[in-house]
Amino acid sequence: MSQPFSRWLKQWCGPLTRAVTYTRWLHLVVSGVLGLTFASILGIDDASVANWSLMFFVFPVPLVVAAALVPAMRRAEGLQARVMLFPGAHARVHDGQHEDDAGSGVSVSPSASWDDRVRTALWLVLRLEVGGAIAFATVHLIGQTLALIGTAAGAPDADSPVFALDGPRWLAALLVPVTLLALYATVVLAGLLMAAAARRFLGPSPAQRLSALEERTEQLLERNRIARELHDSIGHALTVAVVQAGAARATTDPAFTARALEAIEDTGRHALEDLERVLRVLREDGTPARERPTLAEAARLLASARTAGAKVDADLSGPVDRLPGPVSREGYRMLQEALTNVLRHAGPVPVRVQVTAHADLLTLDVRNALPAPTAVSSRGGSGLRGIRERAVLLGGRADTGPHEGDWRVRVELPLA
Structure with missing residues (x-):
């Protein structure tokens, strides 16, 4: 195997073997629990784009903004972000305190100012929306993959949540890796986005940095x-x-x-x-x-x-x-x-x-x-x-x- 190809393979396929890829995915998908809770309360059972928007953009936002006003919410989100978005030695806790802030750049201190509360609110809204989008993409892309597999296997009336394929079976088989790669790219990019956002919104304030x-x-x-x-x-x-x-x-x-x-x-x-x-x-x-x-x-x-x-x-x-x-x-x-x-x-x-x-x-x-x-x-x-x-x-x-x-x-x- 040539050196450039090996480097390319490690760069693009490396996230598949890293635990952080899946912990970040789980961290985002868990955000969808709030939207699904509202869906069950409102009796929404159709996973359409309009209903998903209602579940994740309209009703939950005021609730998470109100939750951000509680000082302890910032500490809870910081702990989750450290463990799920940046798993490693710095995520371990001793006597209620973390060893080091430098590894993740995420603070676990409660909100001490309105600036902290505003940044926590922005983080919660972003996590809710991105988590809802990832949950939506996960459900539909996995469903589409199963539908393509069914079509390739000759199963009649395969339900396709994204698009229906009226073509030869070999074409459906070729499209199976495409949907999986789309899901893979979506999960990896969303994980990188949320890691960067966590440092921005949950990172220590200038006063906390000076104190540290x-x-x-x-x-x-x-x-x-x-x-x-x-x-x-x-x-x-x-x-x-x-x-x-x-x-x-x-x-x-x-x-x-x-x-x-x-x-x-x-x-x-x-x-x-x-x-x-x-x-x-x-x-x-x-x-x-x-x-x-x-x-x-x-x-x-x-x-x-x-x-x-x-x-x-x-x-x-x-x-x-x-x-x-x-x-x-x-x-x-x-x-x-x-x-x-x-x-x-x-x-x-x-x-x-x-x-x-x-x-x-x-x-x-x-x-x-x-x-x-x-x-x-x-x-x-x-x-x-x-x-x-x-x-x-x-x-x-x-x-x-x-x-x-x-x-x-x-x-x-x-x-x-």
Whole structure:
């Protein structure tokens, strides 16, 4: 089979093998139930064009327009459209909410404005009319196909709902595929039309799109914050553990080895607490998470760095324990990352830490001797980049890099 013919066959015959073709067909045909209900009420039993127009254009329209005024109707139609017109992973529902609006472009929110109600009314009228037309075409084309089959088989007085054929039997046999192809084309094109119309009339409003974009932005910011939390906490713990384990292996002093193992245990325990807190936030199971550490607990960080071999000279001045919560928590993480950076890249060297809480400004200054020779970039890795990002989010600034023969991390955070 040649490549162009195979591509043509896949393009034109592909809808026959797709479930969406039949779910869209069913979605449209079900719309005919309302018209058939009116037909039974009015006693209409003749499927003529005039009667079908009466069943689908005159009586049901005011009813569906009135139904569109109910806010929940838009949600019900959105759910049906997602499941029937766009079957797929996005159609699954969890806790009454859908995973994603992007797959179908159809909203499942109730009507929140008159614009939503008007668009819902237009959708319901369009669905009613197109559904009635498809139901009419389905009944008549299937009936015509059966009539042609009967004529080709020699059955007398075959009832033809569309046209009567007074010709040879072979001509009736040739026309059977034509009516089936007409039905196939009608169903596929109507399905594509309704899918496009659903996105237009049932899609989210500009306000809903903006709200969804803001929510998505908040989720990304939260994920970024959690990633930084894990990087700082776990990275610090692993760095301390590696340094302590290396020092313990190199010494023959049992007392030093015991202190190193104790420091590894203590650092690992705090890292597990931080990990459990982050996982509770991710699970959203309602269990209250432990408060994030603040600069009031900076002594724990300094002790951890000292047990790892760093000679830390610390000076904390001002009301550090009374800082605003966000500043104190982010300041703790910045100090943690700065000390981790020292241990990871410079080793057990002298470190000067100065934390000063002024009336309207918090400054953190961490300096350590540069290892010689050094080719450390002032931009640093993800840890230093995280320090700068945290500072910017709080309206402050952070400078990292060589300074007067030392490596310096200096952060300024406003307290207002």
